[in-house]
Amino acid sequence: MNEPARKTALLSVADITGIVEFAHALCELGWDLVSSGLTAKTLRQAEIPVREVADLTKAADLVSGRVRLLQPRLFGGILADRGDAAQLRELEREGIPPIGLVAVNLYPLSQVLESGQMSQREAMDFLDVAGSALLRAAARGFHDVISLCDPRDYRTVLDTLSQGRGLSVDQSRRLAAKAFNYISYYDSTVAQYLSDGSAESLPDELILSLKKTAELRYGENPHQGAALYSRSGARPWGLNAAELLYGKTLTYNHFLSLDRAVDLAGEFSRPACAVVKFANPAGTACADRAAEAARLAYAADPTGCTGGVAGFNREVDAEAAKVLATEYIECVVAPDFSSEAIDILKAKKDVRLVRLPSLLLSAGEVDMKAVSGGVLVQDRDNPTTPEAFKTVSRRAPSDLESAALDFAWRVAKHATTFSAVLARGESTLGIAAGQTTRLDAVRLAVVKSAERHPVLSPSLPVVLACDGTMAHPEFEEAAHAGVTAVIQSGGTRFDADAVSAADGLGLALVFTGRRHYRL
Numbered sequence: 001m002n003e004p005a006r007k008t009a010l011l012s013v014a015d016i017t018g019i020v021e022f023a024h025a026l027c028e029l030g031w032d033l034v035s036s037g038l039t040a041k042t043l044r045q046a047e048i049p050v051r052e053v054a055d056l057t058k059a060a061d062l063v064s065g066r067v068r069l070l071q072p073r074l075f076g077g078i079l080a081d082r083g084d085a086a087q088l089r090e091l092e093r094e095g096i097p098p099i100g101l102v103a104v105n106l107y108p109l110s111q112v113l114e115s116g117q118m119s120q121r122e123a124m125d126f127l128d129v130a131g132s133a134l135l136r137a138a139a140r141g142f143h144d145v146i147s148l149c150d151p152r153d154y155r156t157v158l159d160t161l162s163q164g165r166g167l168s169v170d171q172s173r174r175l176a177a178k179a180f181n182y183i184s185y186y187d188s189t190v191a192q193y194l195s196d197g198s199a200e201s202l203p204d205e206l207i208l209s210l211k212k213t214a215e216l217r218y219g220e221n222p223h224q225g226a227a228l229y230s231r232s233g234a235r236p237w238g239l240n241a242a243e244l245l246y247g248k249t250l251t252y253n254h255f256l257s258l259d260r261a262v263d264l265a266g267e268f269s270r271p272a273c274a275v276v277k278f279a280n281p282a283g284t285a286c287a288d289r290a291a292e293a294a295r296l297a298y299a300a301d302p303t304g305c306t307g308g309v310a311g312f313n314r315e316v317d318a319e320a321a322k323v324l325a326t327e328y329i330e331c332v333v334a335p336d337f338s339s340e341a342i343d344i345l346k347a348k349k350d351v352r353l354v355r356l357p358s359l360l361l362s363a364g365e366v367d368m369k370a371v372s373g374g375v376l377v378q379d380r381d382n383p384t385t386p387e388a389f390k391t392v393s394r395r396a397p398s399d400l401e402s403a404a405l406d407f408a409w410r411v412a413k414h415a416t417t418f419s420a421v422l423a424r425g426e427s428t429l430g431i432a433a434g435q436t437t438r439l440d441a442v443r444l445a446v447v448k449s450a451e452r453h454p455v456l457s458p459s460l461p462v463v464l465a466c467d468g469t470m471a472h473p474e475f476e477e478a479a480h481a482g483v484t485a486v487i488q489s490g491g492t493r494f495d496a497d498a499v500s501a502a503d504g505l506g507l508a509l510v511f512t513g514r515r516h517y518r519l
Contacts, residue, residue: 007031008077009101011039011050012109012131015151020046022103028159032097035138036068056096069130078102078137082144099419101157102133102138103148107187110211113193113233120194127190132183139183142176143169149182185209189232201228201366201379209233213240219252226252238262238365239356242333245342247352250331253278254309258333258354260414261311266359267410268313270426273297273320275329277308280433284411291319296427298327301448304431309333313359316341324348335359368517381413381516392490393502393509401461401485405510408465409487413516418446419467422483425460438466441473442474446481461485468514469494475501475503484508489515 009031013019023033023043035043036053043050043329057071077099080087091098106128112121138147153175160167167175210229214285219226230240233292239255239262246450248407250258256279264274270286273293282304287297290312298305308324310324312334321341324332332345333354345351369376389406391397397405408423415421416434420441422429430449435441442464449462463485464478469492478486490511502509 007101008097008099009103010053010078010099010134011035011043011103012053012134013039013103013105013151014128014131016042017166018151018154019043019103020048020327022151022158023048023050025158025162029158031101034097034099060103067130067133074099074134075137078134079141079143099138099342101146101147101148102134103154104135104138105149105151105182106131106135109186110189110209110232113189114235116235122195129188132186136183137154137181139176139179142172146172147176147179149179153178174361179329185232192231193233202377206377214250216255217249224252228255237358241357243355245333245337245353245355246346250352250354254331254352256309257309258331258356261309262333262356262359263312264411264414265313267413268407271314272312274311274411275301275305275308276311277304279416281411281415281421281428281431282308282429283431286407289319290314290316291323294320294323298323300428301431302327304448305329318343318344321345381518388513389487390490390511390513391508392495392499392511393507393508395503395508396511397463397485397508398461401463401508402510404461404463405465405485405487408463409512412465412508414518416465417467417517417519419518421465422446422449422462422481423465424462429462438468438470439477440475442466442470442477446477449481463487467518470498470501472497474503475507476506479505479507485510487512489513491515 007030009018009026012035019039020042026033033050034053034056034190035050040050040052053068053074057073059071073094073096076091077096080091080098082098084291088098107126109126110325112118112126135147135149137343137438138145148157149153157167188207191227192209209232211232212227213230214228216226216228218224222512240259244250255467257276260279261274261276264276264281264284266274268286271288271290271293272286274284274299275282283297283300287293287296294310307326307330311332315336315338316332316334317338318340321344327346329351331352331354333356336355337359339352342353345353365380367378367380391498402423403424407426408421411428411431412419412421415431418435418438418441419433421431421443430445432444432448433440435444461484462482464483468488468489470488471494485508489511491513499509
């Protein structure tokens, strides 16, 4: 890339980090500087010669300076084709220097929006229209103009210019790509804010503005890089609002399990504990107290819960902490922890305590999964609302069975398909997930339930929840294991066979009318 005949740089930055040093170095390299507003004031205070934009544009400073940088003469100096002699002569006649470098960054609007303290009209007053237009114009002409939006790039550009040559086309192109990405991030932040969750969930064009909030040590495996992002401009929500009270930093796999544990515990109105391991439920229980829920959840599958993440929908008190203190749990997440609970749990080795004040999900959230060449997007399967459960067998479930069926169904929803959940009362007995056939899932759940002693009174009925439609072999397997009631989605051509199998075995069968597959 060739340097312009007259080296003029336009500097207009909201983030003044490094701008004085950058401007001083440009002056020493023979560049003329054009600026305005706070940037010009900062440079003058540093005794750096700078020309005001108004002197170049010869335009009145209207509407409180909002159009100061939106002037044809200014854009002409940026957009002129350096290979077009006629255009350059035109600039010369008008006294407009070709601008070879534009350093612009925008007011941090996302920080204003995240505060949630302003009306939409007040927030829009911070929207930088001129700066983004200038940066876009510079990036458009990257063959002739250096576009800078990140102070961290100043040093690299100066190192190249100080060697008496311009940037290569590849260098300038990369800076232009960064500028367009920066502008897109800014614009999509505004779009997300104005939509306020009311935009259609699956539009023809989907642009997300994401801001890195945490650098993670690695991803699912040590050779994979990873980071946590949040929606730019949105108030802290979900796991981005979580506070690590104690312990080492959270890993990628912790976040996945935390998300599942929080979702599952949030399904229940009674005190609940959900122990999740590698994003699959290992044990879940509801009880009158958080401590009893924790004891029952862990006892449901001690081996499976070992090294897992325990999620609560209530404050963890000293009693609950004492239960967890005797078990190996890597992470505990809850709306809050009592001071006594924190002191008790701090004595554990390598435990992480995470406070998440709200278990609610954002209405505008979607599930996204990367696939080769694209991204799959779907509406999030939000916490279960009371569903229209329908008894389809001759025998209706008892009240105890109905309560257990509702509990088991909510747990099965959060296990990877194909899943099967055996429950007694409001405690899991065996959870099988991620099987290739539903019969395998039922058999595995039965085997897991038989590997330990009953954790609740044997007088309570055992029920089974499956995330899809069961066939006769699955019903036989369940009945042989002592299951008295089954809940599944229904709504398929196999419904009549399922009803016939349940009636033939004397089981109560409930259809939910809604399927909850999860991959």
